[in-house]
Amino acid sequence: MSKGLVVGLHHRFVAARNRVLASPGFQRFAARCWLTRPVARRRARRLFDLVAGFVYSQTLAACLETGLIALLAEETQASAAIAARIGLSHEATLRLLRAGAAIGLVERVGDRWTLGSDGAALRGNGGIAEMVAHHRLLYADLADPVALLRGERAGTLAGYWDYDKASDSDAAVAAPYSRLMAASQPLVAAQILDCYRFARHRRLLDVGGGEGRFLESVGARVAGLELALFDLPAVGARAQTRLDSAGLGDRVTIHSGSFLVDPLPAGHDLITLVRVLHDHDDAPALALLRAVHAALPPGGRLLIAEPMAGTPGAEPAGDAYFGLYLLAMGSGRPRTPREIGAILAAAGFRTSRLVVTALPLTCRVMIACR
Numbered sequence: 457m458s459k460g461l462v463v464g465l466h467h468r469f470v471a472a473r474n475r476v477l478a479s480p481g482f483q484r485f486a487a488r489c490w491l492t493r494p495v496a497r498r499r500a501r502r503l504f505d506l507v508a509g510f511v512y513s514q515t516l517a518a519c520l521e522t523g524l525i526a527l528l529a530e531e532t533q534a535s536a537a538i539a540a541r542i543g544l545s546h547e548a549t550l551r552l553l554r555a556g557a558a559i560g561l562v563e564r565v566g567d568r569w570t571l572g573s574d575g576a577a578l579r580g581n582g583g584i585a586e587m588v589a590h591h592r593l594l595y596a597d598l599a600d601p602v603a604l605l606r607g608e609r610a611g612t613l614a615g616y617w618d619y620d621k622a623s624d625s626d627a628a629v630a631a632p633y634s635r636l637m638a639a640s641q642p643l644v645a646a647q648i649l650d651c652y653r654f655a656r657h658r659r660l661l662d663v664g665g666g667e668g669r670f671l672e673s674v675g676a677r678v679a680g681l682e683l684a685l686f687d688l689p690a691v692g693a694r695a696q697t698r699l700d701s702a703g704l705g706d707r708v709t710i711h712s713g714s715f716l717v718d719p720l721p722a723g724h725d726l727i728t729l730v731r732v733l734h735d736h737d738d739a740p741a742l743a744l745l746r747a748v749h750a751a752l753p754p755g756g757r758l759l760i761a762e763p764m765a766g767t768p769g770a771e772p773a774g775d776a777y778f779g780l781y782l783l784a785m786g787s788g789r790p791r792t793p794r795e796i797g798a799i800l801a802a803a804g805f806r807t808s809r810l811v812v813t814a815l816p817l818t819c820r821v822m823i824a825c826r
């Protein structure tokens with residue numbers, strides 16, 4: 457069968473399916489019939505969650521901002537005691553507790569309250585609380601999503617991620633985003649270290665390495681690997697301070713500059729780009745990969761770690777969350793492994809492959825060979 461015919465049949469099937477699903481008569485029938493009712497209820501619930509998801513997110517933000525989650529992680533409490541600790545009226549506290557319980561964040565046990573299973577899982581993921589707090593900025597830009605898509609956005613998130621100012625040594629701009637990245641490194645560092653054998657290399661350069669939190673994890677796991685970091689001047693200064701106080705100052709060399717303008721330092725057999733490539737549009741992304749290629753020796757490796765588009769089972773995280781996040785930020789896009797592979801090839805890399813990570817939702821890894 458020709459490809460055109462297959463695509464044509466697919467179109468007709470999708471159009472017919474959508475006509476049936478959109479019909480109020482079919483929906484009424486499916487909800488009443490005992491055979492189709494479970495599916496209809498599941499679909500309705502899924503659609504309701506899409507419609508109301510922003511309320512759930514804001515409930516989570518309130519549970520974190522009031523300190524409710526941290527409080528319940530310490531001890532089980534009665535609602536009156538919780539109200540006194542989180543600074544809300546008893547009535548408002550009960551409303552928040554009931555909302556939190558409905559979405560699995562907290563749980564009632566007798567007449568006391570504790571963390572729910574999702575609240576408990578949240579505690580085990582360093583950096584999520586900070587992510588939720590900074591979503592206030594994205595939320596402001598998303599208040600008018602069509603204006604954002606038209607490019608008429610307020611630019612709240614873009615002001616937070618102002619790499620141009622950090623490039624001009626603006627420490628006040630570099631500090632908040634660098635702190636957020638350091639706090640959320642646990643979401644990615646362990647996965648990267650678990651999926652690739654860093655010990656096979658001698659010298660590692662982490663490009664766009666932020667405050668050096670990733671290199672701290674590498675240093676703790678892999679003895680004998682020489683470490684270096686490259687980032688914008690204002691961020692490089694923060695990395696120096698952090699790594700000095702972590703006692704790694706002697707083991708890590710900090711290089712400051714812009715990878716879009718300055719050549720990267722040579723002499724490293726492994727270069728890492730952790731949550732860096734997706735920040736950049738296609739032309740600067742290609743320029744960055746060319747700069748990495750030029751800095752690596754023949755046979756040297758590049759490791760790219762970031763959330764990617766089209767991740768099976770985590771599709772909304774790629775094109776929906778990071779797609780709109782990076783639009784609000786003002787540059788970049790999530791890419792599929794295939795798209796990254798194509799830019800790597802254009803930059804001159806001989807081979808590239810995807811490596812399996814534990815939680816592809818938060819981080820996928822590709823290895824390219826020069």
Ligand SMILES: CC(C)=CCC/C(C)=C/CC/C(C)=C/C=C/C(C)=C/C=C/C=C(C)/C=C/C=C(C)/C=C/C=C(C)/C=C/CC(C)(C)O
Nearest residue numbers: 577581584587617643731732734735778781782785815818
């Ligand atoms: C024994 C019992 C009780 C049960 C057994 C059943 C069982 C196995 C249950 C599983 C329990 C469990 C282990 C749960 C684990 C849950 C985990 C690991 C949850 C992880 C969630 C991760 C989340 C929500 C990550 C969110 C990440 C975000 C929002 C990242 C944002 C990143 C940004 C904005 C990055 C910006 C950088 C830039 C600018 C794009 O470059």
Ligand SMILES: C[S@@+](CC[C@H](N)C(=O)[O-])C[C@H]1O[C@@H](n2cnc3c(N)ncnc32)[C@H](O)[C@@H]1O
Nearest residue numbers: 619637664665666687688691714715716730731
């Ligand atoms: C999203 S952060 C990731 C930080 C770190 N790799 C991590 O995962 O925690 C991107 C990093 O790239 C750096 N960066 C952005 N543009 C840069 C440029 N032109 N030259 C050097 N570093 C740059 C930023 O300062 C920031 O530290």
